Amino acid sequence: xxxxxxxxxxxxxxxxxxxxxxxxxxxxxxxxxxxxxxxxxxxxxxxxxxxxxxxxxxxxxxxxxxxxxxxxxxxxxxxxxxxxxxxxxxxxxxxxxxxxxxxxxxxxxxxxxxxxxxxxxxxxxxxxxxxxxxxxxxxxxxxxxxxxxxxxxxxxxxxxxxxxxxxxxxxxxxxxxxxxxxxxxxxxxxxxxxxxxxxxxxxxxxxxxxxxxxxxxxxxxxxxxxxxxxxxxxxxxxxxxxxxxxxxxxxxxxxxxxxxxxxxxxxxxxxxxxxxxxxxxxxxxxxxxxxxxxxxxxxxxxxxxxxxxxxxxxxxxxxxxxxxxxxxxxxxxx
Amino acid sequence: xxxxxxxxxxxxxxxxxxxxxxxxxxxxxxxxxxxxxxxxxxxxxxxxxxxxxxxxxxxxxxxxxxxxxxxxxxxxxxxxxxxxxxxxxxxxxxxxxxxxxxxxxxxxxxxxxxxxxxxxxxxxxxxxxxxxxxxxxxxxxxxxxxxxxxxxxxxxxxxxxxxxxxxxxxxxxxxxxxxxxxxxxxxxxxxxxxxxxxxxxxxxxxxxxxxxxxxxxxxxxxxxxxxxxxxxxxxxxxxxxxxxxxxxxxxxxxxxxxxxxxxxxxxxxxxxxxxxxxxxxxxxxxxxxxxxxxxxxxxxxxxxxxxxxxxxxxx
Numbered sequence: 001x002x003x004x005x006x007x008x009x010x011x012x013x014x015x016x017x018x019x020x021x022x023x024x025x026x027x028x029x030x031x032x033x034x035x036x037x038x039x040x041x042x043x044x045x046x047x048x049x050x051x052x053x054x055x056x057x058x059x060x061x062x063x064x065x066x067x068x069x070x071x072x073x074x075x076x077x078x079x080x081x082x083x084x085x086x087x088x089x090x091x092x093x094x095x096x097x098x099x100x101x102x103x104x105x106x107x108x109x110x111x112x113x114x115x116x117x118x119x120x121x122x123x124x125x126x127x128x129x130x131x132x133x134x135x136x137x138x139x140x141x142x143x144x145x146x147x148x149x150x151x152x153x154x155x156x157x158x159x160x161x162x163x164x165x166x167x168x169x170x171x172x173x174x175x176x177x178x179x180x181x182x183x184x185x186x187x188x189x190x191x192x193x194x195x196x197x198x199x200x201x202x203x204x205x206x207x208x209x210x211x212x213x214x215x216x217x218x219x220x221x222x223x224x225x226x227x228x229x230x231x232x233x234x235x236x237x238x239x240x241x242x243x244x245x246x247x248x249x250x251x252x253x254x255x256x257x258x259x260x261x262x263x264x265x266x267x268x269x270x271x272x273x274x275x276x277x278x279x280x281x282x283x284x285x286x287x288x289x290x291x292x293x294x295x296x297x298x299x300x301x302x303x304x305x306x307x308x309x310x311x312x313x314x315x316x317x318x319x320x321x322x323x324x325x326x327x328x329x330x331x332x333x334x
Numbered sequence: 335x336x337x338x339x340x341x342x343x344x345x346x347x348x349x350x351x352x353x354x355x356x357x358x359x360x361x362x363x364x365x366x367x368x369x370x371x372x373x374x375x376x377x378x379x380x381x382x383x384x385x386x387x388x389x390x391x392x393x394x395x396x397x398x399x400x401x402x403x404x405x406x407x408x409x410x411x412x413x414x415x416x417x418x419x420x421x422x423x424x425x426x427x428x429x430x431x432x433x434x435x436x437x438x439x440x441x442x443x444x445x446x447x448x449x450x451x452x453x454x455x456x457x458x459x460x461x462x463x464x465x466x467x468x469x470x471x472x473x474x475x476x477x478x479x480x481x482x483x484x485x486x487x488x489x490x491x492x493x494x495x496x497x498x499x500x501x502x503x504x505x506x507x508x509x510x511x512x513x514x515x516x517x518x519x520x521x522x523x524x525x526x527x528x529x530x531x532x533x534x535x536x537x538x539x540x541x542x543x544x545x546x547x548x549x550x551x552x553x554x555x556x557x558x559x560x561x562x563x564x565x566x567x568x569x570x571x572x573x574x575x576x577x578x579x580x581x582x583x584x585x586x587x588x589x590x591x592x593x594x595x596x597x598x599x600x601x602x603x604x605x606x607x608x609x610x611x612x613x614x615x616x617x618x619x620x621x622x623x624x625x626x627x628x629x630x631x632x633x634x635x636x637x638x639x640x641x642x643x644x645x646x647x648x649x
Contacts, residue, residue: 083468134448247549
């Protein structure tokens, strides 16, 4: 399988929560930017984030002038009775000149296929298409051009998928890490009534309460204690699946440690596996963070494509003190 | 690709459904369960098949035809469930084999079967498939879905709209009314992780917990339960007066998700609720005597679920 000449040059897909972050990411070397509208049609519906139509048009103009693409995420599941808001988002994205829309809901994909046939359609990770048959369904039925793969797959499984499917694949390489199949998790709903699928948020800050209890800081999400930290230790944000709980007589991180994803050293293996695009998570992060992460991954991808090794400490300072993991890409994670 | 033989949604009596057993019950226990449901339970429809973990599938495979036969002979409609998260080759083969079966109803738990089902083949859609809006419901109806079980986290307003839309389309809408609520599925096995094992060498430790393994907060409150790669609520949903509301919306079928209690008695209680013979308080009182070791909760549709659920009760 030694065929360096036919190696695909992977596309670096970078987050932009604001117009300023979009410009920053383009200038730092992003091949494509993904962003969303300022409402619940996208899965990063946080206060102060995202784009209105004019900002999107300007952002797309800026990116296109510099050879970068803009992908618009419309990847929540429409509320019954309110589907026009999601339909309008697709029309607005097309009108603004988006290079593709990233969709999760089957009904919205069907609508887009019918009403906007020439608009390129990517399948969001929230649709959780996790094997070649499911992907084939989306490609054959709706002309999906690229599937963002759920973070439950190992590198060999990703390679096997690419050998079978007739569309591009995109994988997450850095940032927040879902441990559940994305788009199939109602844990946040259970604790707060707000969920990624319905409202575009997970473990939202509006439901976080910190309280001192003796020598411990208690971090609660809704009514539930997600973690307790001794005085003086850094208290992690109470993301539900990264909390500490008691199960089977032991106390610990039942689902996942408070880690984030860093697959920079897997870039060669993922290129070899036929992945088309590498995605960086973090539309909610600062411009400085976006700049640093995009620049690091630009260099890592360029180094690899030029036959140079990827520096071992490439991303160490970017995780901001957090422990990182290669997640499901390594089979032992399971 | 359109199958116009959908089952009419307008029925005089609502349908009571025994959902698939989500937990790792021993083969003998499963056989006994289906035999008793066949002989004694007043339910219209019974789901069989493994949803959560393909590693459990071989244990019951040789007993499955007998269970189906017995349930069918007892007049129950049998529905065979597909896996929820097939990724391995053998898991895809399992789904393909199911998709190729004739003469049984099947329920999809993700989109994989849709690539494999022959055109025109009808199917049911489980609550693990994301049906949030009219567009998705309509697409499924046109593709051959005859029953769609709505996702667990849907608010009341969405249930009302989708039930009405289902009626307009001539398909059944269904809601989970009893049992721990499936909240998430993962590539990682939490049962194995809690026991210090990996998924590939799990020793099937999930068979120690017929209702799942409780995950409590550090304050000792019940919160969640794990079942292999699946995470569920700690509380066992037990809809009461919500049933009347759901009937008013036109929800046509009501799903009981098996727990390790007397499910024949649970079915009888829900049949009475559906008939209007009990109110919610009466049903709840009677559910106290079915041998259920879990706190009772209310459906997520209320929007105030965590506050009112038994999930907050100390253990």
